[in-house]
Amino acid sequence: MVLDLKICPACGDRAERPRVESGLLVCAVCAHRWPFRRLPLFALTGPSGAGKSTVGPLLARRLGDLALVVEQDVLWTGALRDDVPGHPAFRSTWLRMAAMLHQNGRPVVLCGTVAPPEFERLPERVFFSDIHYLALVSEPDALRKRLLARPAWREWDEERVEEMLEFNAWLQAEASAMQPPVELFDTTHIPVEDAVDHVEQWVRGLLSGAQRPSAALG
Template sequence: MNPMICAGCGVWTDEPRVLADGAGTVLACVSCGHREPFRRLPLFALTGPSGTGKTTVGRLLVDRLRDRCVVVEQDLLWVGALRDPSGDSAAFRRTWLRLAASVAQNGRPVVLCGTVAPPQFETWPERVLFSDIHYLALTCAPEVLRARLRDRPAWRGWDDGRIEEMLGFNDWVRATAERTSPPMRLLDTTQAPVAATADVVARWVRSLLPR
């Protein structure tokens, strides 16, 4: 389902409205008043700089969380806007929020693996589609991150400029995680085995799932 289109009158809205209705929540049309049941579940953002292990850990989470969540990789909808300052990165973020909310209507919240920070999700109208967005940021020591990015295949395009930019983001995450709204939890992957990191992330997700 598309939470931006009313099932009653077919009108598109850029600002969805979710209301409490008895014991549950409903998606309410601002044009005709139509209401339909809507699962307002949490969204789990496994974030952090490129090279910290999000994609690799995400592959392991599919099995670890298969009974409760849907694990997806942000780069499935990769667009040039994330690299091109003239691109529309807002459309990319909002599309992911809409897609995650739509997937959640099947009864399982989404674990989204990709580089994102609270300011890139929390400010959009689609934020109302989720009960909470929880952020867990993978980080690692700068020298290790630099080595990991330099070792990536050439098609990924990790030149010195992009690497330094990502190192700056790594520093920002580590310095501001407790002050973002909501705060991000940090998990250092400098020396941790991938399977151990996946276990920690899985436990984090399960501890925050609705009962």
């Protein structure tokens, strides 16, 4: 079992704002210091309908030796779904989950709609060496067509589609100015395999110059 990184293994205190000093987690109550794997997180983001859920399963097969690919919507339920705008409880829960998974030695590729301001300001951001963002985007007409073709149970009415089109446009306009910047990849006219190739190369390229996931704790 991997302990929640917000909980001190010595005194059991649960930190609301975790502290990292010199690569070690530090308990603010008892000053206990302990090593952990501080790996990069990969956020595969973008509007609904741009291809994340299609790319994800294929990407998991490609990266099985290197990373864990997970879908954030599996926790989009209950109180996490009913959170305040921006859904900080949902976001922080995923950061804690990803950080715990990292302790097994492989970084996480998290597939789901998110933007840097929703992760970077959270206390749990300290668990990661970096968070890299790649957004799959699409031309508006193609995105609208994909969303309206979805099964009825997914509840994509015109109002919700328009909101996603606005997010798609905002993301393309603001991606380069965000901190950190978001890389964009337009899937409108791209075969699925080519999109998977691009995302795989993005992950492998960023990891090639970083600490290998199997490296020692710290």
